[in-house]
Structures are given as structure tokens and as C-alpha cells.
Amino acid sequence: MTEQEFIESFRRNQKKGNWWYDFHPVAKLVFCLALGFMCLIVFRWQVGLAVFLLAGVIAVMTPVWKKYFMTIGIMFLLGCLFTVLVRLYVHMGDPGPVAFTVFGRGIPVAAIISCLDLVFMIEGFLGIFLMFFMTTEMRDLCYCLERIGLPSTATFMVLSTFSCIGSIKEKLANVRESQRARGIETEGSLIVRVKSILPVLFPVIISSMTGIEDKTLAMDARAFTAKGKRTALRRIAPARPAEKLIAVLTLILCIAGCVAGKMFL
Amino acid sequence: MKQGKKMDKMTLLMIPLAVAINTVAYMVLYSTTMVILGDSIGTILVGAVCGPVPGAIVGLLSNLVNVIKNPVMIVMAPLNIAFGIISGYLARKGIFKSLWKTLLCTPIFGFVGGWLSGTIIFLAMGGDFWGNMASVVIGIPLFNAGVPKYLAMAVGQFAFDCIDKVVCLLIAFLVIKSLPDRFLIKLPYGKYVTDKKPDEEIDI
Amino acid sequence: MGVCIEFKDVSYAYPLTKKAAVRHLNCTLETGKCYGVIGPNAGGKTTFCNLMRGLCPKFYGGVLKGEVLINGKNLEDWDDSELSVSIGYVFQDPFAQISGIKETVFEEIGMGMENLGVELEEMITRILEISRVVKVDSLLQKNPLALSGGQCQRVAFASVLALNSDIIVIDEPTSQLDPDGTNDVFEIVKALKEAGKTVIIAEHKMDLLAEYCDEIIAMAEGEIIAKGPTEEVLVNPILREKQVRIPQVVSLAIELEKMGKGFDKVPVNVQEAVALLKKREGR
Numbered sequence: 001m002t003e004q005e006f007i008e009s010f011r012r013n014q015k016k017g018n019w020w021y022d023f024h025p026v027a028k029l030v031f032c033l034a035l036g037f038m039c040l041i042v043f044r045w046q047v048g049l050a051v052f053l054l055a056g057v058i059a060v061m062t063p064v065w066k067k068y069f070m071t072i073g074i075m076f077l078l079g080c081l082f083t084v085l086v087r088l089y090v091h092m093g094d095p096g097p098v099a100f101t102v103f104g105r106g107i108p109v110a111a112i113i114s115c116l117d118l119v120f121m122i123e124g125f126l127g128i129f130l131m132f133f134m135t136t137e138m139r140d141l142c143y144c145l146e147r148i149g150l151p152s153t154a155t156f157m158v159l160s161t162f163s164c165i166g167s168i169k170e171k172l173a174n175v176r177e178s179q180r181a182r183g184i185e186t187e188g189s190l191i192v193r194v195k196s197i198l199p200v201l202f203p204v205i206i207s208s209m210t211g212i213e214d215k216t217l218a219m220d221a222r223a224f225t226a227k228g229k230r231t232a233l234r235r236i237a238p239a240r241p242a243e244k245l246i247a248v249l250t251l252i253l254c255i256a257g258c259v260a261g262k263m264f265l
Numbered sequence: 266m267k268q269g270k271k272m273d274k275m276t277l278l279m280i281p282l283a284v285a286i287n288t289v290a291y292m293v294l295y296s297t298t299m300v301i302l303g304d305s306i307g308t309i310l311v312g313a314v315c316g317p318v319p320g321a322i323v324g325l326l327s328n329l330v331n332v333i334k335n336p337v338m339i340v341m342a343p344l345n346i347a348f349g350i351i352s353g354y355l356a357r358k359g360i361f362k363s364l365w366k367t368l369l370c371t372p373i374f375g376f377v378g379g380w381l382s383g384t385i386i387f388l389a390m391g392g393d394f395w396g397n398m399a400s401v402v403i404g405i406p407l408f409n410a411g412v413p414k415y416l417a418m419a420v421g422q423f424a425f426d427c428i429d430k431v432v433c434l435l436i437a438f439l440v441i442k443s444l445p446d447r448f449l450i451k452l453p454y455g456k457y458v459t460d461k462k463p464d465e466e467i468d469i
Numbered sequence: 470m471g472v473c474i475e476f477k478d479v480s481y482a483y484p485l486t487k488k489a490a491v492r493h494l495n496c497t498l499e500t501g502k503c504y505g506v507i508g509p510n511a512g513g514k515t516t517f518c519n520l521m522r523g524l525c526p527k528f529y530g531g532v533l534k535g536e537v538l539i540n541g542k543n544l545e546d547w548d549d550s551e552l553s554v555s556i557g558y559v560f561q562d563p564f565a566q567i568s569g570i571k572e573t574v575f576e577e578i579g580m581g582m583e584n585l586g587v588e589l590e591e592m593i594t595r596i597l598e599i600s601r602v603v604k605v606d607s608l609l610q611k612n613p614l615a616l617s618g619g620q621c622q623r624v625a626f627a628s629v630l631a632l633n634s635d636i637i638v639i640d641e642p643t644s645q646l647d648p649d650g651t652n653d654v655f656e657i658v659k660a661l662k663e664a665g666k667t668v669i670i671a672e673h674k675m676d677l678l679a680e681y682c683d684e685i686i687a688m689a690e691g692e693i694i695a696k697g698p699t700e701e702v703l704v705n706p707i708l709r710e711k712q713v714r715i716p717q718v719v720s721l722a723i724e725l726e727k728m729g730k731g732f733d734k735v736p737v738n739v740q741e742a743v744a745l746l747k748k749r750e751g752r
Contacts, residue, residue: 006575006610007593036336040389075335086394090405114393122337129336139570152584156570157280161326163569164285166614172289193297198436201293205286205306205440210448212282214565216274217524221558221629222568222581225274226550229586233579233593447485451530461485 013237014140020062020131024239025141026148027247032132034247034254039124042261045113048120055127064134071134072127080122084115138162140236147238152230168208175203275451276315283307283323284330294432300398302429304331305348305378309437312352313361314444314452320349340389347377352437353454361458367438371431379426383419394418399425472541473636473667474498474521479535481516481525490516491691494535498669500635503662505682505699506671508713513691514671518640520544521669523552539636554585557634561641563621566628567613574600574616575609578627585632595631602660603627604653619650626657637661639670655681675716679703680738687713704735718742 001009015022023031039048059068088102091111098106142155176186179199186196239247286307294303308327312320324345331338351373360366379399387393394400394414403421408414441449441458449455456462479494491513498504506514519525523544526533537544539555547555559566571577575596582592600606603623608616613624622642629637639658643651655677661668662681672678678685678699685702687695689711695702702708703719722735722742732749736742 001610003606003609006573007597010575010593011589040340043389079335079337083394086400086405090394090408118393126336129332133333139572153277157277157322157326158329159570160278160281160568161284161330163614164281165288165330167569168282168285168289169292172293190297197293197297198439201290201436202440202443204289205310205436206443208282208286209279209310209440209444211562211565212275212278213448213451214560214562215278217528217558217560218566218625219278219568220274220528220549220553221566223550223554223584223632226554226584226586231583231586231588231592233576233583233589447483450484451528 010233013235015237018062018135020058021135024243025136025144025236027239027243028132028136029141030247031250032128034251035128036125038254038257038261039121039128041258042265043117043121044261044265045116045120046265047257047261048117048122048124051124052120052127055124055131058131059127062131062135068127068130068134071130072123075126076119076123079126080119084119087111087115087118139234143232143234143236144239146230156224164208168204171204171208172200176200179203276311276319276453279311279315279452280319280323280326283311284326286310287323287327288330290433290436300425300428301432303433303436305345305374305430305433306436306440308345308348309352309374309433310440312349313356313437313441313458314449314454315353316356316454317350317353319453320353321346322349324349337389340385341382344377344382344385347381348374351377356454356457359457361438361441362460364435364438367434368431371427371434374430374434375423375427378430379423380419382426383422384415386422387415387418471500472497473500473539474669475536475538476520477536477538479520479533479537481520481533482531483516483525484530486531489691491520491688494520494693496686496693496696498667500667501665502683503658503668503670503681504684504686505678506669506686506688507673507675507678508688508694509711512688512713514688515640516691517686517688518558518638518669518671521636522556522558522638523547523549554632555634555636557629557632557637559622559625559629559637559639559642561644563618563625563645566625567616567621569614572612573609574605574611574613574624574627577613577624578605578631581628581632595633596627599627599630603630603657617650619646619653622646622650623653623657626654630661634666636667636669639668639672641671641673643672643674651677673714675714676718676738679716679719680740687711689713700735700737703737 020028035051035054039051056069059065062068088107088111091114092102092105092107094108094111096108096110099109099112100107139159142150142158146152146155179196180186184196184199185192186200187193284307287304290303290306294301304327308320308323311323324347325342328338328342328345331341355361355370355373360370383399392414394404394408399421400418403424404418407417407420412420446459446461449459450461475497476494480489480492482489494517506517508514516525519529520533520537521539523539525531527544527549539547539552544552568577568580571580578596578599579592582595587595597606600609603626605620605623605627608620608624613621616624642654646654651674658668658670658681670678670682682699684697685695685699686693687702687705687708694707694711694713695705703715704723708715716737718736718739718741722732725731726735732745734745736745
């Protein structure tokens, strides 16, 4: 964008033009946390499936729907499938009505339902949280949390974490190259790779930790510990009454849902 | 001269770095060995040199970073926090000044990281095995041999986590020993991991 | 011109060392001047800068004797955050001075003002003004983590200038930069001088210091061995005795003097040397 458009963007509240993206981050967090924890606490396929479907409907209304469904699919294959197979194996031959037989041993219906409970609990929990994290920038969430009282040091730690992860990965790549230049092999057989762990990991950790001194001085030079009110260049609009209502209602319904789920399902 | 404020600033910056160390250590160790996670090295380090509270914060933040990729990991938050707290308290006892004392603490971390984590997963997954190496290699064979399911799972998790934690503790110890003393004494718990003391009586 | 920084018999030793890094420092620094701090490695230049900035002993620990007065107030009585606003600090490693939590250079420069609660319109105006002075106006939309060393150093300057500190301490800012980056930094130093700021710059690049600084403070073995106007200090023989590097043109003029072919006055920078040579040639 042009410089003028760029500067003008700071004079307005930040908006992305999609209703779910622009949903107030804290209200969105409450909404997703409530639904996610209801899946976890009730642990029944009916609840998990309902939340999973809701997350899917929300995903379809956002530009990230392809990435969302791909991630959900991969997480199912990596996270759930193996556990389902292990569970079915463990419960093979258990007493009770049999759903089907494998190698002459019956897989009970109870085991199938247990696996469905697990799969939909994970997919529901995962789905609703993925919809939160894929559509909410951490800096926006941190800004909103600061507005409601979270200390700026806490939000700084959260934001700095993501930046540190990026820089340390770059450092890891550079150290790997430098060690290769010194004749330390980092690719190949298991023994070779195990031997290269310390020569690669150590310099990364030590140099990153000792570099903290300079970082601290730099933050100090930006009045990081100044007391008093803070302002922000990049702002998010306060939560609208409808957003607050949705968050609160979801929380109440989920608490009621947890109780009802535990009693009746 | 007040020293408290300056140490707070460095600790504040150590915390995100330690989370990044957890991430990168996991990338290097787990991809190579498929058994050792290494994702507690940063937590143990900060707990040892900055104290139990910063260590706990590292544990919590590390967990939150994992939650973004795999939200189910949120149930592990109390354990990651516990690693930081335990590390801080052990540092105060002078454990990190000696290699054998550091390694002897493996079962403590293994109990928290293995036994307790296994219990949480067991309960969270509806009282059954989770599909991981610990269950497959140790838990299920023990169960098939007649050991109660929960105990079989917990022993498997404990054993595997001890392997992970002995490596994490070893690396954390070696890192602490390699850090310059003039750097360590600036940190709140630096005095517990080094024998050098700032000399207030220098004649200048 | 008033005095902004005063050292009264200051000695300081870092923790875990037996020897003082600086001993018996006595000097005053006046408002609005540009001071160059020169000397061999381990001469005490960085410690001198750290003392002014209040990092010794507040950040580094150690033992301080004597008094450091900033704007008439003892260092011990300054609040950390007030001191960080009154005295700006730019140091060697350009990449360490990027916060990493802002996605554009524009926001990076504004970070300090956000911490001080400056209102939005004033922030925007100041960022645009400062970015023109330090020549990062074409980089405002870029990610600070994607910048080169020289660009990072300019952004670091901008971030510090945004706080409107009257005193700027700069510790070897060009040690990791290429010649173009070095020239950019000294252009910024010139702009700071013209804006009436007090600048203290520790550097090894003697030729550039001689061109831009009003006064030179020469340090060796932890002591101030010479202080005064640039042209007086650079010809002081004690600099050569203590192996403090001097600009090439000064060395050349001193050698010519020994051969009986000296100039009317010793030039301290290339322009002066050229003018004197032309005068000698009758041009």
C-alpha cells in the first residue's frame, strides 16, 4: 500500500473485513474456550461433533477454510488414528455386543463408541481452537488484554516469544552450516545425527542467552519500564454489546451443557 | 544500590528466550532420537537461574505455544509449570552446582512429567491408553501381563519421561556451567548455580 | 552552555574483577556539544559510556566510587525509567536493538513513545519527522527483522530519538557496519549536533570523529589522558605515548613537522589538510 494509506491505517481501528476476523479477540477467546472445554469435560461424541460442525461452519465463512480443513485432517491422522487403533487393539475380545470382527476377534460396540468419543472430543476441541488461532493475531489479542488490565510486561513476553522462536530457528540453521564448515556432519545415520546434537544445540543456547544483556539494554532505551499510561499506534475497536452478549451466553450455555452432559450422556 | 529492578528486566527477556529454546531443542532432539523430547530444557534453565516463578511462566508460555499447534496439549499446562517451580527450588538447594546431584533429580521430574502427565492424559482420554511410544512399548505389554491399566500406563510414561528428563537435566547443567559467571550473577538465582560471589570489597 | 554531565573522581570496577575499569575520572560535559571518546581497547571507553547512561552499577553491579551527576542530580537519585528517557543510548550490535515484537519499522520507532503514553497524532508526526532525519522513510512498511545491519542501526537511532532525549550516548555504533552504513551514522550524528543535542560517541574511526566532534576525550588504561577541543587533543603527544590512534592527516602533519616542512597549523581532517596543502602550493 502507499505510504499515505499505510499511515492512515493507524488513524483508524484495525479491521480485516471478515466478521469472524473482526470479532473482538477477547470475546472470541471466551467463546472458543467455553466450547472447547465443554468438549473436553463432557467427552461425548455428540458434544464434540456439534462443536466440530460449528467450527467447520465458521471456517467456511473465512478465507482460511482450506488451511483449516487440511490441518484438521492432518491432526486426525497424526493424533487420533494411532490412538484409535491402539484402543481397538486393547479392547479386542472384551465382553459385550460386537460391532465387527478382526482376525477372528470381536471389537465391542463399547470400544467403537469410546473411540468416537475420543475422536470427536479432539476434533471439536482442536477445531474451535484452530478457528481462534488461525484468525486472531497475537498482537491484537495482547492489545485487548492490556486494555482490560493485563500488565504490558505479560503481553511483551507473549509477543517476544514468537519473535524469539523465529530468530532462534534462524540461528540454528546458521550454526548447523558453521559446524558443517568445521567438519561436523549433521546429516546421515542416526549415530552421526546424535553426535551432532550438542555441537549444534549448545552454541545456539549459549549465544542466545548471553545476547540477552544487549536486548535488555535496548528495551531499557525504549522506556520499557516507564510507569503511567501507555498508548498504542495500532488499535482494535472495543467489544460491541452483541459480541459481549455472545461470549457471556456461550459461557453460560457451556457450563450448563457440561452439567447436563455429565448427567444425561 | 538497588539490584532488584535490573534483574527483573533480564528475567523478563530470558522467559521468551527459554520458550524458544524449548521449541528448538524439541526440533533438534525429537527429530533425531524420536524418544527424547527436550522441550523442558528452557524451563529447567530459567527455573534454575531466575527462580521458580519465572520457570513456571516459561512452562506456561511453552505450553501455550504448543496449544496453538495442538490445543489438546492445554491439559499439560500444570506439569510444564511444575517443571519450572521444581527447578527453581532445586537450584536453591545448590543441586545445579554438581552434575551427579543434578542427574539424581531425574526421578522427580520423571514422576511429574511421566506419571502425572500419564494420569492427566488417562483421565482426559476417558481412562484408556494414549497412542504413544510409552503405552505401546511398556504400558500395553505390562497390561497384557496382568498389571492394572492405570499402573501399566503410569510406569510406561514414567520410564520414558526419565529418559527425556535425564537428557534435559544434563544439557541444562552443561549450559549453566558454560555461561560466564559475570552473566550468571546478574540473574536472581545466579548465585545458587555458581560459586563465585560479587566482591563488594574491591579496593579501587 | 550549561553542564549536563559531571564526573567527580569516579572510579568503577565490574563485579568479579580485582582491577578498576576506570580510575579517578574528572570531567564535565557541556550541553549541546559533540564529544568523541577515543582510546585503545580496554581503555575504559565503554565503561565511561555505561557510567553516563547509569548502567554501571545499576545494571552491571560492581563498585562505584565518586559521583556522576546528570543534569545536576546524582546518578543514584535518578529513577531508571526517567534516566532512560533523559539519556538515549545506541550501541554496537544493530540487530540486538530491534525489539522483534513490531511488524513494521513505523511501529518499531513508535514503541518508545507508546511506552511513554504519547498521543497518536503526535506519535505519527514525530515518527515521520525522525524517519526523514535518519533516512528510513523508505523503510517504514518493512519488517525490522528483514533489515540489513546499517538499516537496523538507523532504525535504532530513530527509536531512541523518538524519545526526545537531550543527551545521546553512542557506543561504537559503526563497528559492525560497512563504509556506507558508517557514513549514514555520522550523518545522523551531524544532524543531532545541529538539533542542539549533546552527543557522546565512543569510536575507533578517528578520521570521522575528528571531522564531526567539538571535543575529544582520550582514554587509556582506565584514565582520561586528554580532554579538550579536537585540534588541541589530537596533537597532544601523550596520545602517541599511550598508543591512542590519531587521524592519518594528523600523523602526516606531525611527520612533516619533524622534517621541517610543517603546516601553519595541524589539520585534523582531510578538508583542512587539502586547504593547507593548496595554501602551501599558492593555489
